[in-house]
Structures are given as structure tokens and as C-alpha cells.
Amino acid sequence: MSTKLKAALLGASGYTGADLLRLGVLHPQLEFTALTANTHAGKPLGAVFPHLDGLGLPQLQQTDDMNWDEFDVVFCGLPHATSQAIIAEIVENHDRPRIIDMSADYRLRDPDSYQKWYGNKHIAPHLQQKAAYGLSEHYRDEIKEARIIACPGCYPTAALLALIPLAKAKVVDAADIVIDAKSGVSGAGRGLKQNTLFAEAGESLSPYAVASHRHSAELDQEISLAAGQDVVVGFTPHLIPMSRGELVTCHLKLAEGHTATDVRERLKASYDNEPFVQILEDGVFPSTNMVRGSNLCKINVFEDRIPGRVIVIATLDNLVKGSAGQAIQNFNIAFGLEETTGLQQVALFP
Numbered sequence: 001m002s003t004k005l006k007a008a009l010l011g012a013s014g015y016t017g018a019d020l021l022r023l024g025v026l027h028p029q030l031e032f033t034a035l036t037a038n039t040h041a042g043k044p045l046g047a048v049f050p051h052l053d054g055l056g057l058p059q060l061q062q063t064d065d066m067n068w069d070e071f072d073v074v075f076c077g078l079p080h081a082t083s084q085a086i087i088a089e090i091v092e093n094h095d096r097p098r099i100i101d102m103s104a105d106y107r108l109r110d111p112d113s114y115q116k117w118y119g120n121k122h123i124a125p126h127l128q129q130k131a132a133y134g135l136s137e138h139y140r141d142e143i144k145e146a147r148i149i150a151c152p153g154c155y156p157t158a159a160l161l162a163l164i165p166l167a168k169a170k171v172v173d174a175a176d177i178v179i180d181a182k183s184g185v186s187g188a189g190r191g192l193k194q195n196t197l198f199a200e201a202g203e204s205l206s207p208y209a210v211a212s213h214r215h216s217a218e219l220d221q222e223i224s225l226a227a228g229q230d231v232v233v234g235f236t237p238h239l240i241p242m243s244r245g246e247l248v249t250c251h252l253k254l255a256e257g258h259t260a261t262d263v264r265e266r267l268k269a270s271y272d273n274e275p276f277v278q279i280l281e282d283g284v285f286p287s288t289n290m291v292r293g294s295n296l297c298k299i300n301v302f303e304d305r306i307p308g309r310v311i312v313i314a315t316l317d318n319l320v321k322g323s324a325g326q327a328i329q330n331f332n333i334a335f336g337l338e339e340t341t342g343l344q345q346v347a348l349f350p
């Protein structure tokens with residue numbers, strides 16, 4: 001008899017879905033018994049992703065055809081607005097499975113904030129408020145209990161891992177945070193978009209959604225909670241011409257009486273026993289090729305030339321720690337498994 005937990009993956013023909021399968025097929029306690037897609041439903045997985053051919057994974061099917069009671073866990077890699085109804089239907093009408101959502105639909109606790117940033121009224125605000133925010137290192141207790149685990153966005157994962165311990169300990173001024181962020185194009189998903197075309201994204205570095213990116217809502221929410229005061233965070237994302245990887249540079253004001261050394265020590269103390277968050281040796285610049293393909297987030301701290309200021313830089317792979325890897329980490333936490341199971345890949349270099 002199999003001791004594996006039965007999983008469905010919604011959105012298996014997308015980028016996060018593909019990486020969840022790449023990692024998940026080697027997980028000893030996970031068995032994918034259903035995979036869904038929309039336009040690609042009815043096709044073998046290998047016809048969409050040749051790199052996942054020959055692994056014994058099921059054919060892609062429509063999400064409508066699922067019998068939810070068959071699963072212990074549903075991983076959801078659907079676009080926001082699509083996930084909310086499917087997840088609400090499962091949770092309202094079935095005792096199982098548990099849901100690990102990689103989309104944005106259950107991350108925000110305030111329904112008005114969701115409507116403002118995502119442009120649609122949430123159909124299940126009561127479930128939004130019950131979901132655990134799936135930033136693994138900071139919400140383990142909630143993740144263990146929750147029916148819905150809402151994995152953070154890729155940018156918030158990197159930025160919040162760097163900033164939550166600092167805001168909590170009040171070693172920086174939470175009201176003066178400026179995040180300069182860069183992401184590879186897979187962050188935008190597999191759908192056709194003009195700005196991610198090779199001819200337009202290649203050989204070009206460009207900002208987008210300046211002072212208006214929807215991840216600002218998540219950043220404000222979580223840093224306000226950590227700091228115990230309402231804050232508004234500065235956040236500017238950029239698209240860089242590579243397929244995966246993300247780096248955030250956080251420009252911060254030190255709180256009165258604190259130094260860059262205090263910031264480093266606070267981060268080291270917070271993540272000392274964490275398998276996936278590393279504070280680099282003094283002076284080492286984080287770069288995306290230190291984390292590519294792994295579930296790691298690497299962080300370092302630099303004294304600014306401007307007195308009283310500090311720069312904290314964090315990097316991760318948007319498809320691993322920024323989505324699919326963190327989803328598996330949350331699955332391990334939720335089901336009481338060793339947290340590193342299936343996630344011990346070393347970064348791919350060069």
C-alpha cells in the first residue's frame with residue numbers, strides 16, 4: 001500500500017506548475033494523480049513540456065472534471081481571479097483536500113485592498129481572512145493548521161525574508177523602506193506578452209508598474225504587521241533579460257542608535273537554523289546564479305555611504321523559493337514532514 005499523499009496540480013501547463021513537478025517527482029511522500037490545464041487540457045504532459053516526459057505523470061485534464069475528495073492536497077498554479085472560485089468551491093463543499101495556492105487570491109487579509117489592487121471583488125473574503133500567509137519561515141504555526149495556504153508573491157518572498165526580522169526588531173525605520181527589484185521573465189508566466197518577447201526583453205532592462213505594482217499591497221500588509229504600525233513601502237520592479245532569478249535591493253534607514261552590524265546580527269540570529277535562508281559572509285554580493293534552481297534565498301547587508309543608512313540585498317529563484325519550492329516547503333510543514341524533503345537541490349551553476 002502506498003504511503004504517499006495524493007496531490008492534484010491545477011495549472012500544470014504553466015511555469016510554476018512545471019517547476020512544481022520537476023521538484024515534486026523526487027519527493028518521496030508526494031504522488032501527483034491529477035494535473036489540469038485550460039487550453040492544453042487533453043494533451044499528454046510531455047507534449048507541453050518535453051523535459052517532463054517519461055516520468056509517469058498523468059495526462060492534462062480540465063479543472064472542471066476533478067473529484068476533489070480523492071486528494072490530500074491541491075497545489076494551485078492558476079492565474080489570480082481564476083483560483084479564488086475554484087478554491088472556495090473546494091473548501092466550502094468538501095472536507096478535504098488542503099490547498100496550497102501559488103496565486104495572489106488568498107494573500108491579502110483586507111478585501112478592500114484586494115479589490116483595489118486586483119480590480120475584482122473577492123467572492124470569498126471570509127476564506128481570504130482564514131488563509132495562512134505562506135511565507136514558510138515566518139508563518140509555520142499558521143501553515144500547520146490552515147486549510148488554505150497562500151504562498152507569497154515572488155518579490156514579496158525575497159523582500160520580506162530580508163525585512164520582517166528588521167521591522168520586528170525595530171533596527172530599521174519601517175516607514176522609510178525603498179525596494180528596487182529585478183526579475184527574470186518567467187515571473188510573468190507562460191502566456192504571450194509583448195514585454196517578455198525575446199526581441200523586446202532581450203538586451204534590455206526595463207522598469208514596469210512603477211509605484212503601482214500589486215505586490216506593494218502584500219509588502220505593506222506584512223511589514224506593517226511586523227513593525228506594529230501602518231507603513232507604505234516604496235517598490236519598483238524591473239524586468240531583466242534572463243529566464244529565472246530575482247534580486248531585491250532594499251535601501252533602509254537605520255533606527256536611532258543602530259548600525260549595519262546590528263542589522264547583520266539580527267538577520268543572522270533570525271535565520272541561523274533555517275535551511276533555506278542564508279546570510280552571506282561580510283562583503284559577498286548576492287547574485288541570482290548562487291540560487292538558480294534551488295530553494296535558497298541568500299541575503300547580505302552593506303553599510304551605505306550615506307550616514308545612518310544600510311542596504312540589504314536578497315536573491316532567490318522566482319520559480320523555486322519564489323513559488324513552487326516554497327509551495328513544497330509549505331506542503332512539508334502542513335503535513336508534518338521534514339521541511340527540506342524534496343528540496344535539497346544545490347543551485348545550478350554555471
Ligand SMILES: NC(=O)C1=CN([C@@H]2O[C@H](COP(=O)(O)OP(=O)(O)OC[C@H]3O[C@@H](n4cnc5c(N)ncnc54)[C@H](OP(=O)(O)O)[C@@H]3O)[C@@H](O)[C@H]2O)C=CC1
Pocket residue numbers: 010011012013014015016017036037038039040041063076077078079080082102103104152153154186187188189190191318319322323
Ligand atoms: N511565474 C512566477 O515566477 C510566479 C507566479 N506566481 C503565480 O502563480 C500562478 C501561476 O503562474 P505561472 O505558472 O507563471 O502562470 P502561467 O501563465 O505560466 O500558467 C497558468 C496556468 O493556468 C492555466 N489556466 C489559465 N487560465 C485558466 C482558466 N481560466 N482555467 C483553468 N486553468 C487556467 C494555464 O493553462 P493553459 O496553459 O492550458 O492555458 C496554465 O496551466 C499565477 O497566479 C502567478 O501569478 C507566483 C509566484 C511566482
Ligand SMILES: CC(=O)N[C@@H](CCC(=O)OP(=O)(O)O)C(=O)O
Pocket residue numbers: 080102103104152153154155183184185186187188189215237239
Ligand atoms: C516579471 C514579472 O512579470 N513578475 C510578476 C510577478 C510574479 C508573481 O509573483 O506573481 P503573482 O503575485 O501574481 O502571483 C509580475 O510582476 O507581475
